[in-house]
Amino acid sequence: MPEMDMVVRRNDYSLSPEQEEVRDLFADFFRSEVPGTRVRAAEPLGFDARLWKQLAGMGAISMGLPESQGGAGSSMVDLTLVAEQFGRTLAPVPLIETVVAARLLSRAGAADLLDQVGAGERILAPALLPDDGTPQLVAAGAVATDAIVLSGDKLVLVSLPAPPPHVINQGSAPLAWWDFREGERTVLSSGARARAIYEDAVKEWKLLTAAALAGCGAVATRMAVDYAKVRMAFGQPIGTFQAVSNALVDSAIAVEGAKHITWKAAWFYENEPEAEPQLVPMAFAYACEAATRAVTTGVHVHGGTGFMLETDITLYFLRVKAWSVLAGDPKSELLAIADALFAEKPVPVLA
């Protein structure tokens, strides 16, 4: 009898006390430090330099680095929990991009920049699409002096004396066009290794962004639920109407699922990256869809109020779409999922 397939997996989504501690620390920090007014004050660039320094002081930028390089050796699971809290308040800092870029540099052996990066003195922007010879609109590109791009089979650090001009955008993200042929180019790695390092960085960005989007969607849903409890129409709170309440339930289903699938994807990425390669694309595709649904419904449930720029739900609405599209069409993840489905391997058992 074949015993190779005698495998039954745990299915445990509970957080350890240490994980709860990380989550709560950042939840408290972002909640107390980043009210909607601070998010608005950072518009349109989407960068709050003081907040960035505060996060550097907490070790948030470097926590995903090995302890030998000034980090805390945090796992992708921990970083996912942090990103979720970051997303909940729309903190106007390039945390995800810089954390991912720092880990990339560490893996590429370019550790000399990491002290500056961890201290918040140097912002790095990973180009989320490979260089195709034309300029690219780069996330965090308007506050970074360095971008990292896969150019052919080379992983290249492109450095400029100052960030390129900010491009005004719907999500108040610090986007800028980068022409990778300008500036000083340092090859970090080449060949298959360069591609592997780059692909891991993009996966990490997608995982952390999925977590941020799930957090964003959860808060948008909570805002709309709170509004539906108190907004009266026809003599009763609108939340009593099933057309309203059931739409909010669908948001909750989507964002709760997105949170859990992201946790699970992060766990596999960290512990058994070869085992379930479809999970990172699934988490990202689903979180984009879930957050889009949650903010769309959230604005809608607020009625005309949700359409007014001064209502906080609009902050969430405007950012979700920008975050979702920074690495290209999120539906392209379906192609990666199909690759895993049709890869030569035994049919997986739901266990």
Added chain:
Amino acid sequence: MNFAPFEIDAATRAFWREVREFCDTEVTPELREQIWIEDSYHDQALYKKMGERGWIMGRWPRERGGAGLTALQDKILHQELDQAEAPVFCWGLTTLILPAVLQFGSPEIQAEVVSRVAAGDARFFLGYTEPDSGSDMAAAKIRAVRDGDEWVINGQKMFNTGGQFATHHFLLARSDPKQKHRGLTMFLVPLDTPGIELRPIKTISGERTNFVFYSDVRLPDRYRLGAEGDGWNVVNGPLSAEHGVAADLSGLGEISGIGAGFTKRLFDLVHRVAEYERSIGRADDPLVRLRLAEAWLYAEASRNSPAMLGRVIASESFQKYSADLIDLVGPAAVVPRGGPGVVAEGWVEREHRFAQGTAIYGGTTDIFRNMIAQHVLGLPRPPKPAVASTN
């Protein structure tokens, strides 16, 4: 958080081997074929053999009729029997209801049924739904009138699935027509009591369900579960378990409650269709890849949605993608098993029909949305409409 494989010790590995051998020997292709064709999804001979091994109440010690299994061994047992498509329908409902019998049943009824449950001789089915009440199950009308040491029961139940295989009916009856929830009493009714008649109802899934008619049924009071008028409280445990109100956070189970079973079926269907598409050389067709990827994504998303939330997305994803995959496969997908040119042994054809019921039974997805709105999101309850005047 942990998704690592469990360490399998020697005893568990030996047990696992035993279960696989059992499935290979007892759940034969012939039996599976017969089950499919006859739409009878419980094989009593097989169930008795499980009972002989103590597997029905596997976690119980041997002296109570169990097998003293660890939680992990019990999970493996369920997983293997499920994978083998073992037709043991009564297992799930009987073990769902049993805790209420143990908590609320008289000593006499416990002496009568509990050891027989473990042996496979006593099998329960749910008696909630009636022709005029489904999701609003507390509106049950079937009447139980006390007469000395007996109850006289008259009325009918509908959509009570598995009755043709069962020995006892977990009956929700109205003992006081003046009250709604407080006017309900629960019973565990032996089906051989005179005056009970089952009539089959055919469904689009192929599964048979039942009418259960009660005509002047005289039931001794010892078959009452809990106090008179306390039926809503008695039924609460099995109902919450069925609804998957609490996510299983033990790491051994699924967090998606009753959605887990539907998700597993969608997951299997996606992989069956992927194999089929590969076999006809369409694995590189971008449309095939996109549609299967999306269906798989929704199966995984359902699996990651906790408790009541999981049930809604699991049922609705199963409905949507079982229909989409028929479109993908083409006209041969609607040919049932045994027909000329049938695809994937008829699974695509069958699952599309089967999926529809999953959004209805156990409380519809609409009712679940209301429960989530009130109990998870904390939204106010919809006001009760004024009774419509008849003019």
